[in-house]
Amino acid sequence: MKKFMLISVVVTTLCSTLSSLGALDLELTQGFDGAIPIAVVPFSGEAGDDNAISNVVVSDLSYCGRFRVMAKNKMTQLPHAVESVNKSAWQQLGMDNLVVGKVERNGNKIHVTYQLIDIYGKEGVLLDRTFTADDRNLRSLAHHISDQIYEQLIGKKGFFSTHIAYVLIQGNEGPLKRYNLIVADADGYSPQKLLVSKEPIMSPRWSFDGKQIAYVSFEGQRASIYVQNVMTGARRVVAAFPGINGAPAWSPDNSKLAMVLSKSGVPKIYVMNLSTNQLTQITDGFSIDTEPRWSPDGKSLIFTSNRSGSGPQIYQVSAFGGSIKRLTFNGNYNASGNFTPDGKSIVLLHQEEGVFSIGRLDLTNSHFQILTDTTRDQSPSVAPNGDMLLYATRHNDRQVLGMVSIDGRIQLRLPAQEGDVREPAWSTL
Amino acid sequence: MRKGQWLVIGMVAGALALSACSTTKKKNNGAEDQMFSQEEGRTGRMAGDTSIEIGSPEWLQLRKQAERNKCEMIAAVGGVQQHIFFEFDMSNVPDESMEGIHAQSQYLLSHADTKVRVEGNADDRGSREYNIALGMRRANAVVAILKQDGVPARQIEALSYGAEKPMTTGKEETSYRCNRRVDIVFLK
Numbered sequence: 035m036k037k038f039m040l041i042s043v044v045v046t047t048l049c050s051t052l053s054s055l056g057a058l059d060l061e062l063t064q065g066f067d068g069a070i071p072i073a074v075v076p077f078s079g080e081a082g083d084d085n086a087i088s089n090v091v092v093s094d095l096s097y098c099g100r101f102r103v104m105a106k107n108k109m110t111q112l113p114h115a116v117e118s119v120n121k122s123a124w125q126q127l128g129m130d131n132l133v134v135g136k137v138e139r140n141g142n143k144i145h146v147t148y149q150l151i152d153i154y155g156k157e158g159v160l161l162d163r164t165f166t167a168d169d170r171n172l173r174s175l176a177h178h179i180s181d182q183i184y185e186q187l188i189g190k191k192g193f194f195s196t197h198i199a200y201v202l203i204q205g206n207e208g209p210l211k212r213y214n215l216i217v218a219d220a221d222g223y224s225p226q227k228l229l230v231s232k233e234p235i236m237s238p239r240w241s242f243d244g245k246q247i248a249y250v251s252f253e254g255q256r257a258s259i260y261v262q263n264v265m266t267g268a269r270r271v272v273a274a275f276p277g278i279n280g281a282p283a284w285s286p287d288n289s290k291l292a293m294v295l296s297k298s299g300v301p302k303i304y305v306m307n308l309s310t311n312q313l314t315q316i317t318d319g320f321s322i323d324t325e326p327r328w329s330p331d332g333k334s335l336i337f338t339s340n341r342s343g344s345g346p347q348i349y350q351v352s353a354f355g356g357s358i359k360r361l362t363f364n365g366n367y368n369a370s371g372n373f374t375p376d377g378k379s380i381v382l383l384h385q386e387e388g389v390f391s392i393g394r395l396d397l398t399n400s401h402f403q404i405l406t407d408t409t410r411d412q413s414p415s416v417a418p419n420g421d422m423l424l425y426a427t428r429h430n431d432r433q434v435l436g437m438v439s440i441d442g443r444i445q446l447r448l449p450a451q452e453g454d455v456r457e458p459a460w461s462t463l
Numbered sequence: 464m465r466k467g468q469w470l471v472i473g474m475v476a477g478a479l480a481l482s483a484c485s486t487t488k489k490k491n492n493g494a495e496d497q498m499f500s501q502e503e504g505r506t507g508r509m510a511g512d513t514s515i516e517i518g519s520p521e522w523l524q525l526r527k528q529a530e531r532n533k534c535e536m537i538a539a540v541g542g543v544q545q546h547i548f549f550e551f552d553m554s555n556v557p558d559e560s561m562e563g564i565h566a567q568s569q570y571l572l573s574h575a576d577t578k579v580r581v582e583g584n585a586d587d588r589g590s591r592e593y594n595i596a597l598g599m600r601r602a603n604a605v606v607a608i609l610k611q612d613g614v615p616a617r618q619i620e621a622l623s624y625g626a627e628k629p630m631t632t633g634k635e636e637t638s639y640r641c642n643r644r645v646d647i648v649f650l651k
Contacts, residue, residue, distance in 0.1 A: 234627035278599050278623060281592040301596040322596040338593055346593050369590035383590055
């Protein structure tokens with residue numbers, strides 16, 4: 035028993051799966067009317083369970099909100115190849131696009147063929163692909179197929195093969211409370227614990243190559259910044275100065291980590307060169323400066339500061355320090371800024387009349403837009419293709435994750451089955 | 464049916480959805496406003512004192528005291544020796560907490576082997592990392608008073624938990640107030 039008490043932190047690798055927590059069930063709370071009608075016919079040779087390729091593709095295309103996916107029981111025929119497709123029948127059902135496919139087992143190998151068919155176009159078959167997989171990577175293959183369909187029909191890269199990280203809190207306040215750092219597929223499946231601790235875990239951030247996660251852990255009753263390899267579980271402390279060691283942010287080339295340290299007495303922005311551990315102080319003065327994030331070109335940082343005296347606002351500074359420019363002027367609480375991948379907008383946490391929402395500021399024309407209908411939002415994180423963002427919010431008195439499209443037209447909820455979920459981070463690959 | 468027709472139907476449906484949204488998309492009031500209206504609806508008046516008008520300065524003062532007492536009780540159960548509560552987005556130590564902090568200083572001065580960890584906290588609204596910074600400011604404000612009283616730096620460490628270690632998990636102003644605090648924790 036004594037031995038058990040001593041272990042307050044458990045570092046794990048991707049081999050240890052989370053059995054108690056199922057997937058985050060995606061629930062579309064608000065769709066939009068420009069959704070593209072598409073039918074995904076069950077592939078021949080499939081078991082028909084949740085992991086069947088056609089079911090995963092249906093789930094992906096449904097939750098992203100950009101498609102109106104036909105229900106199986108509405109289908110009047112179930113073709114498996116373009117030759118047997120009766121286009122006029124699908125036209126009558128109101129479909130624009132059709133996905134058909136086959137799954138064939140040959141020993142341990144699984145051969146998968148699918149076609150994306152334009153019901154109206156002259157081209158007919160838009161995509162015709164064949165893959166070889168095994169049982170372990172069928173879901174990954176299905177996400178890859180979803181990505182191809184999304185890119186073909188929407189004109190942008192899909193995000194179905196990307197990953198998310200988040201902090202899961204289980205147990206009430208007290209000795210049974212556990213903080214878990216979780217990594218999962220973008221649709222919430224295959225959640226795996228990277229770290230379990232009795233003390234808070236905060237601010238997970240993916241490196242741009244998707245191999246490492248930086249985070250803050252309070253193990254040993256002090257805040258330290260760790261960098262952990264996602265595949266091997268190996269980790270190291272990169273910052274453990276007196277006071278705050280917080281808000282790590284990877285540079286786009288993964289060579290540096292911006293962070294917040296209060297070793298001078300006041301929380302300030304620093305940049306650490308990860309190969310030399312050399313620190314450069316970026317901001318100074320007596321104000322709170324926190325939440326640094328790199329611009330996509332790596333040349334500048336945005337950060338949250340109360341230097342103006344009118345609550346937290348978002349500012350921009352060169353990655354080497356120097357003059358500081360204020361970016362937000364709308365209201366008296368703007369924080370947690372993140373660039374969109376094109377560098378043209380920042381998404382942020384905005385408070386007005388006690389309501390905390392996620393908003394987007396267009397840096398090219400200063401237009402500001404509230405994206406979410408929820409009222410207790412935090413921690414926005416943008417998808418690598420810039421189409422959607424993840425954030426933390428409250429639903430039915432629980433902390434859950436929400437997803438919203440970058441134009442605010444599509445909103446989703448990802449309720450966890452057990453515990454509170456916060457601080458989502460979308461991988462960059 | 465052709466694609467063009469779908470587009471028209473989609474636009475009409477979109478217009479309908481938009482007009483529906485504009486009436487239903489109403490944000491809540493601030494957390495504090497909500498709490499006031501709830502309390503008035505439920506009790507009508509402060510129990511046991513019929514001469515005080517709800518919302519009057521005396522009423523606000525009494526209620527603030529009641530909230531503080533509640534927080535103190537919760538803290539006592541948690542085994543924390545000393546706690547200082549703060550206003551929203553503020554890090555200046557309230558006057559009524561000074562006496563208690565000076566008492567801790569006297570104890571630390573007479574027990575040179577004793578160490579304290581001064582832990583700053585914030586309510587869980589808003590940015591989690593900004594709340595870490597706010598908690599640190601609060602902790603540093605208390606540390607400054609201990610140091611002014613002559614307590615050597617080696618007896619003090621400071622830490623901010625931000626919103627990560629709430630005293631209460633309620634989602635109304637009374638609970639938020641309990642969570643905007645500094646705990647002085649004695650280390651062995």
